[in-house]
Amino acid sequence: MVAGEPYTATSVTPYRLALRRLRHNYTALFFGFLFVLVVVICLLAPEYARYIAHTGPNDQHITDVLNINGKQVDVVSLTGVPIGPTWHSRFFLGADSFGRDLAVRLLYGGRTSLAIGAMATAVTLCLATVLGLASGYYRGWVDGVISRILDIVWAYPALLLAIAIGVSLATGGISIGPIVLNSGSIFIPTFIIGIVYVPYVARPIRAEVLALREREFVEAARALGFSNLKIMATEILPNLSSTIVVFAALQLAHSIILEAALSYLGAGVQPPASSWGTLLASGTPLFTVAPYLTLAPATLLVAACLGINIFGDGLRQALDPRGRVGVAR
Amino acid sequence: MARFLARRLASSVLVLFTVSVLTFLIFEVIPNGNPALRLAGRTATSANIAAVEKAYGFNKPIYIQYLRTMGQIFTGKIVSYAQNLNVLSQLKQDLPVTASLVLGAAVLWTLLGILFGLVAGLNAGGKIDTGITVLNFVGISAPSFVIGYVLIYFLSFKFHVFPSSGYVGLSDPLGWADHLVMPWFSLAILYTGIYAQVLRASVVDTLGEDFVRTARAKGLSRRRVVIHHVLRTSLTQIVSLCGLDIAAVLGGSAIIIEVVFNLPGIGNYAAQSIGALDVPPVLVITMFGAFAVVVFSTIADVIYAVLDPRVRAGSSL
Numbered sequence: 001m002v003a004g005e006p007y008t009a010t011s012v013t014p015y016r017l018a019l020r021r022l023r024h025n026y027t028a029l030f031f032g033f034l035f036v037l038v039v040v041i042c043l044l045a046p047e048y049a050r051y052i053a054h055t056g057p058n059d060q061h062i063t064d065v066l067n068i069n070g071k072q073v074d075v076v077s078l079t080g081v082p083i084g085p086t087w088h089s090r091f092f093l094g095a096d097s098f099g100r101d102l103a104v105r106l107l108y109g110g111r112t113s114l115a116i117g118a119m120a121t122a123v124t125l126c127l128a129t130v131l132g133l134a135s136g137y138y139r140g141w142v143d144g145v146i147s148r149i150l151d152i153v154w155a156y157p158a159l160l161l162a163i164a165i166g167v168s169l170a171t172g173g174i175s176i177g178p179i180v181l182n183s184g185s186i187f188i189p190t191f192i193i194g195i196v197y198v199p200y201v202a203r204p205i206r207a208e209v210l211a212l213r214e215r216e217f218v219e220a221a222r223a224l225g226f227s228n229l230k231i232m233a234t235e236i237l238p239n240l241s242s243t244i245v246v247f248a249a250l251q252l253a254h255s256i257i258l259e260a261a262l263s264y265l266g267a268g269v270q271p272p273a274s275s276w277g278t279l280l281a282s283g284t285p286l287f288t289v290a291p292y293l294t295l296a297p298a299t300l301l302v303a304a305c306l307g308i309n310i311f312g313d314g315l316r317q318a319l320d321p322r323g324r325v326g327v328a329r
Numbered sequence: 330m331a332r333f334l335a336r337r338l339a340s341s342v343l344v345l346f347t348v349s350v351l352t353f354l355i356f357e358v359i360p361n362g363n364p365a366l367r368l369a370g371r372t373a374t375s376a377n378i379a380a381v382e383k384a385y386g387f388n389k390p391i392y393i394q395y396l397r398t399m400g401q402i403f404t405g406k407i408v409s410y411a412q413n414l415n416v417l418s419q420l421k422q423d424l425p426v427t428a429s430l431v432l433g434a435a436v437l438w439t440l441l442g443i444l445f446g447l448v449a450g451l452n453a454g455g456k457i458d459t460g461i462t463v464l465n466f467v468g469i470s471a472p473s474f475v476i477g478y479v480l481i482y483f484l485s486f487k488f489h490v491f492p493s494s495g496y497v498g499l500s501d502p503l504g505w506a507d508h509l510v511m512p513w514f515s516l517a518i519l520y521t522g523i524y525a526q527v528l529r530a531s532v533v534d535t536l537g538e539d540f541v542r543t544a545r546a547k548g549l550s551r552r553r554v555v556i557h558h559v560l561r562t563s564l565t566q567i568v569s570l571c572g573l574d575i576a577a578v579l580g581g582s583a584i585i586i587e588v589v590f591n592l593p594g595i596g597n598y599a600a601q602s603i604g605a606l607d608v609p610p611v612l613v614i615t616m617f618g619a620f621a622v623v624v625f626s627t628i629a630d631v632i633y634a635v636l637d638p639r640v641r642a643g644s645s646l
Contacts, residue, residue, distance in 0.1 A: 027463075148340070148344075151340065151344055152344050152347045152348060152351075154622070155344045155348065155619045155622040156348050156351070156580075156615070156619055157579070157580020157581060157615060157618030157622070159580060159581040159582070159584055159585070160580050160581075160584070160599060160603075160611075160614065160615050160618055163584075163599075163600070163603050164352065164355050164603060164611060164615070165355055253469075253470060257470070257472050260472050260475075261474065261582075261585055264472075264474055264585065265584075265585065265588070265600060266604070267603075280472075280474075280475065284474075284589075287478050287481070287482055287486075288482070288486050291482055294475070294478055295479075298471075298472075298475045298479075301472070301475075302467065302470050302471045302475070305469075305470035305471075306466055306470040309466050309469055309470050310463070310466050313466070
C-alpha cells in the first residue's frame with residue numbers, strides 16, 4: 001500500500017494487476033453492474049414514492065378505485081384479492097392485501113434488506129478479522145479459547161439460534177447497560193446475522209495468519225523491534241485484505257438471504273417495516289391468487305444476490321495471484 | 330486416530346454443554362417469557378400461578394432449573410409445557426420425516442453437483458461452463474423457500490404434477506417419493522450450486538496435474554482417466570463438505586422447507602415450539618442439531634483422512 005508515493009509507470013501494484021484482470025472479466029462486470037443497479041433503484045425509493053407512485057410505503061388504499069384504460073378497478077376487490085400489476089405510475093406492480101403500493105414497498109424493503117446485509121457483513125468481518133488475527137498470531141491459549149468459542153457458535157444450529165434469539169428479542173426488545181433496542185429495531189436481526197457467520201470467516205483468516213506469521217517479512221519486523229500489535233496491523237492485516245474483500249462480497253449475499261429466511265419465519269424485521277423477507281412472508285400465503293406478491297421481491301432479492309455473488313467470484317479470481325484472465329480459471 | 334477421537338469427544342461434550350446452557354439462558358431472559366402464566370391458563374389467579382411455579386420448579390434458582398431439565402432429558406422424561414407431551418417420543422415420531430427429507434436431498438445434491446461440476450470442469454472456459462456457472466450462482470443466490478413456493482405454484486397449482494404438502498410414510502414408497510420430490514429439490518438446489526462450483530475448480534486443478542498427463546500418456550482412455558484419476562482426487566473435498574452440510578441443513582434450511590411443505594418433521598416441531606416459547610422442545614432440538622453438527626463433522630474428518638493419504642501421513646488431525 002504505497003498510495004501517494006511517486007511510483008514510476010513500470011511498477012504495477014497487486015491491486016492494479018487485479019483491477020486489470022477484473023476489467024476483462026465481462027461476466028463479473030455485468031453482474032456487478034446488476035447489483036449496483038438494484039442498490040441505486042432502492043436508494044431512489046423516496047423519490048419514486050413521492051413523484052411517481054404518489055403514496056408512501058405504509059399508506060393503505062383498500063377502498064380506492066383506479067381508472068385504468070377507461071375501466072374502474074378496485075385496488076382491493078370485494079373478495080379481498082389485491083390488484084395485479086397495472087404497469088402505470090400508480091400501483092406499477094400492483095397492491096398487497098392492505099392496498100399498499102407493492103413497488104413502493106419493494107424499494108423501501110430493499111433499502112432495509114441491503115442495509116441489514118451491509119451492516120451484518122461489517123459486524124461479521126470486524127469480529128472475524130479480530131478473532132482470526134488474535135488466534136492465528138498469538139496461538140497457545142488465546143487460540144484455544146477463541147477456537148472453542150467459534151466451535152460453539154458454529155455447532156449451534158444457525159437458524160435455530162437466530163430464530164430463538166430473534167423471537168425472544170422481538171417480543172420484548174433488550175437493554176444492555178446504556179444500549180436500548182426496541183423490539184422492532186432492525187439492529188436485532190443485524191447482530192444475529194452478523195454473529196452467526198463469524199466462524200465461517202474467522203477460520204480461514206486464522207489459517208492464513210498462521211501461515212503469514214512464519215514469513216520472512218514478519219520475522220524482519222520482529223527483529224526491528226515492532227510490537228505485536230504493530231506487526232498485526234501493518235504487516236499481516238494488509239496481506240489479509242484480498243481475503244477480506246472477497247468475503248465481504250460473499251457475506252453480503254449470505255446475510256441478505258438469511259435476513260429473508262429469518263423474516264419469513266417471523267424472527268427478523270418486524271411489521272409494518274418492510275424488507276424483502278417480510279414482503280415474501282406476507283406474499284406467500286396469497287401465492288395462488290396473487291403470485292406477483294412473492295415473485296416481485298424474490299426477483300429483486302435473487303438479482304441482488306446473484307449480482308454480488310458472481311461479481312465476488314470474479315473479484316476472487318482477479319485477486320488470486322495464480323489467476324489468469326477470464327471467467328474460467 | 331484414537332487420540333484424535335478422544336479429543337473430538339471431549340470437545341463435543343463441551344460444545345453440547347455450552348449450547349444447552351446458552352439455549353436455556355436465551356429463553357430465561359425473554360421478557361414475558363414466564364411459562365407459568367401460560368400453563369396456569371387464561372383465568373388463573375395469582376394463587377394458581379404460584380402453584381404452577383412450585384409444581385414445575387420455576388421459583389427455584391436458574392441453575393437448579395437447568396439441572397432439573399437436563400436430568401429430565403437424559404432420563405427421557407422431558408415434557409413440553411404447551412402440549413404436555415413427551416418431547417423425546419415426539420422427536421422419535423418426527424425423525425423419519427426429517428431424515429427422509431435431508432438424506433434424500435443430500436443424495437440429490439451430491440449427484441447433481443458432481444454431474445454439473447464434472448461437465449463444467451471438463452469444458453472449462455467454454456460456453457457450457459459459463460452456462461453451468463451462472464446456473465450454479467442462481468441456485469446459490471435464491472432462498473430455498475422461494476424455490477419451494479415457485480415449485481408449488483407451477484407443479485402443484487398450475488399443473489397438478491406433485492402434491493403441495495403433507496408426508497406419506499415409507500410403507501408406501503411411491504407416495505413417499507411423490508410427496509418429497511419438491512422438498513428435495515428446494516433443499517438441494519443451493520448445495521448443488523455450491524458442490525458443482527467446488528468440484529469444477531478441483532477438476533480444473535487436477536486436470537493440470539502431472540499424474541493425469543502421465544495417465545493419458547500411457548494410453549488410458551479419456552473416460553478412465555476422468556473417472557479413476559480426476560474424479561477420485563476431486564471427490565475427497567465433496568465428501569468432507571457433504572457431512573458438514575447435512576448437519577447444517579438439519580439445523581437450518583430443513584426447518585423452513587418443512588414449514589413451506591407442511592411436513593410433520595423436527596423442523597416444523599421446532600418452529601411451532603419457538604413460536605409458543607415452549608422451552609423443553611427447543612432445548613432438546615437445539616442440542617440434537619448441535620450434536621448432529623459435531624458427529625457429522627467428526628465422521629467427515631475421518632472419511633477425509635481415509636480417502637486422502639496425504640492427511641493420514643501428515644497426522645495433521
